[in-house]
Amino acid sequence: MIVKKLSIVVSAFFSMSMFAQEVATTSTIEIKPEVKLSYLDSVKGTFKKDDVATRVDSLWMKELTSLDIYDDLTKDIQTINTDVTVDEELPTELLKQRLAAMNEKSPFDIEYNQGLENIIKSFLKNRKKSFSRLMALSEYYFPIFEDAFAKQNVPLEIKYLAVVESALNPKAVSKMGATGLWQFMYGTGKQYALKIDSYIDERSDPLKATAAASEYMTKMYNIFGDWELVLASYNSGPGNVTKAIRRSGGKTKYWDIRSYLPKETQGYVPAFLATMYLFEYHKEHGINPERAVVKNFETDTINIKKEITFKQIADLLDMPQSQIQLLNPSYKLNVVPYYQGEQHFLRLPKDKIATFASNENKIYDYVAYQSERRTLPAKLALKVAPKAKPMVKEKLELAKDIQFYKIRKGDNLGTIAAKYDVNVSDLKKWNNLKSNAVALGRTLKIKSDTDPIAKNIEEAKSSPAVEKNTETAIASSDENEKSNTVNQEYIVAAGDNLGSIAKKFGTTVADLKDLNNLTSNNVGLGKTLIVSKIITTVEGNNITTAIAVNNSMDPFKKKAVSARTLGEDYYVKKGDSLYSISKKYPGITISDIKKWNNIKDGDIKPGMKLKING
Structure with a gap:
């Protein structure tokens, strides 16, 4: 009996100790707070994603799109003195052999002269790092150039001219306003059907600007019959080349008329040939190209059906805006616009294109949501009360x-x-x-x-x-x-x-x-x-x-700012959409206008009267 009671006590003791342990264990369990998802995160959470992932270092991308190389090279070409000897290790005889080898496989007349040697040595002494960065960019741009030039039978070596013109920066703008990879002036861009407006500047579009440059080169070759003179006319205009030919007594070779050309053009063709030499013999001079993160063949385009900002694309696709800017330089305001009857394309890495195409409807829904619900910026929270004087x-x-x-x-x-x-x-x-x-x-x-x-x-x-x-x-x-x-x-x-x-x-x-x-x-x-x-x-x-x-x-x-205009009528104009009309009335949404006017879909016609009610 005593043993039985003892066993009951022991068993009760163990039960209590086990219960105490259980309580203690339970009390140490961390209660995780409920995670609140933003609409952006909730949209992205439903995306179908491609297995391939592209990692892009945004700082590296920013380095590639920097304008400092353009500034340096432009200054060099304008101020370099081809008569000043540069102290740099490169035997003259070896340089002559290499230039002769380049000349054998090029339609350009590449021959040694002291001025060319001085420019090559100057670039080697002062611009090695710049050319390393330029070679990384060339991995993306050169295939575009070569494809366009091959179609027009333009020498592929002219791709090096874009290095001299813009340092391969599609956003480069000269003091005179020349813009893009090929530095087209406004008038020339219009002449070659490049679109230029508030949102778009196709002088910065690598494909369209290169096609225009190719067309220009072909026309100039039909006039001069010499590729060096084509380059000279590209820099100073065909009129100046024609004057130089007359002043030289009718000579038609660049090196014969060079001294009669404008000073900048005198250094222009040698700078082009020096650039060609450094790209051809970079290994021999210890120039190690940086690797391009995005290559041309790894990208693709998609047709955009609604206006969308680079920030929205970057947020939705988890990529830096700098990469979108690099791939889409013709959009001036970091916005892909939507014009009725026109197509606008967005270029992205192929894995991002796959994500965009698979989730297109959700992406446009998110863009519409953002445009209808603009939240109050944190820097400004101001209430305007009734019965107020005009603000000074x-x-x-x-x-x-x-x-x-x-x-x-x-x-x-x-x-x-x-x-x-x-x-x-x-x-x-x-x-x-x-x-x-x-x-x-x-x-x-x-x-x-x-x-x-x-x-x-x-x-x-x-x-x-x-x-x-x-x-x-x-x-x-x-x-x-x-x-x-x-x-x-x-x-x-x-x-x-x-x-x-x-x-x-x-x-x-x-x-x-x-x-x-x-x-x-x-x-x-x-x-x-x-x-x-x-x-x-x-x-x-x-x-x-x-x-x-x-x-x-x-x-x-979140409560958006609302500013309602009471009892106003709006007459639809040509080109209007519900979205553009809603933007005229801060705080009023597309759904508001539909509701007040019993509009089932988005169709509106010019002359139609819409009620704008508060």
Whole structure:
């Protein structure tokens, strides 16, 4: 009996200890917070993905699209003195042998002279690193050139001319306004049917500009019958070549008329031949080409059916904008536009094309979602109350976030605009620029006046509902509640990645990248990340209502800026679409217009009257 009682006690003791262990174990289980997915992440989560993955280092891509090589080579060609001997190890006899070997397999008249030797030695002494980078770019561009030239029976060696003209940079713009790989002037570009408008400049399109250059070369050869004179006419124009022929007494060889040509053209053909030599004999001179990340045969194009920005493409396909810019240089504002009756193509790596094509409908749905639900920028949260006076310009200026940027080597308006998420046209307007050329060291003013609120205030001046006392409303709002932003920060520890950090703080990878201006998923150990921004804003009603929220919140829960115009009629014009009309009325969506006018589909006709109701 005692044994039985003892066994019951022991068994009860063990049961209690096991229960205690269970409780203890349960209490140490980590309760993981629910991860909130943004609409972007939820769309990407459903994508069918190709097994092939392309890794692109955005810093390397930025290096390749830098304009510093173009600036250096242009300066060399304009200022190099072919009569000055350069001290560089290259025996003259060896150079003569190599030039003779090049001459045997080329339609160009390649013969040794002291001036050519001096330019070759100058490039070897000062530009070895530049040519290493240029050879990486040539892996992408040269197949395009060779294909176009072969179709027109143009010598393939003319591909080296693009190195001299633009340093293989499709965004290169000369002081005179010549643009693109082949440096076409505006008039010449139009003459060869290259499209140039606010969104597109086909002088920067590698395929179309090369076809135009090929056509030009063919016409000039039919006139002069000499490829060196064709190059000279490309640089200085056929008129100057004709004058030089007359002044030389009727001679028709480049080297015979060279001294009668403009000074820049005198160094132009030798620079072309020196470039050809360095590409042919780079190994012998220890020039090791950098490898191209994206080669021409690894890319493909897709027809774009709706307007889409490079940022949207980059976010959806997980690739840096710099790579999209490299592959699509003819789009001036980092936007692929949509014109009715015209086709616009986007060039991407083949694996990204596969992802795009497999998920096209979802991608366009996301673009439409973004255009209809423009959320309030974190930098500006302003409430405009009723019964307000027209806002004076000085007060509006306070609502803009003004920054200053000093032009560095390699910068251009396109890269600066992308960096600050503004338009090139706005940059030019804010800084009174008449062309895309910007001087090194100049300071540019950059405003955030493209925010919807600032636009609404400007537009509200002419609306009867707000023609009173806006200034007073802002002053009284400031007294009641001022906008205040608090950043929550996190220092990256060993083993962290963006996914684990997003999970830890209940946010998304896309939001983390957006908050910290990250172009890739890589984060360095010890880096301080902003994980959320909590903004308190002024409250009110009527024209605009702005509620700022934690950036990790689901976009469906974010409240967009709304600015409604009451009881207005709009008459449809030629070329209008529901999307373009909705953009004229900030805060009004396509679905609003459809609902108010009982439109089942998107068909509207010129002259049709639409109700715009609040």
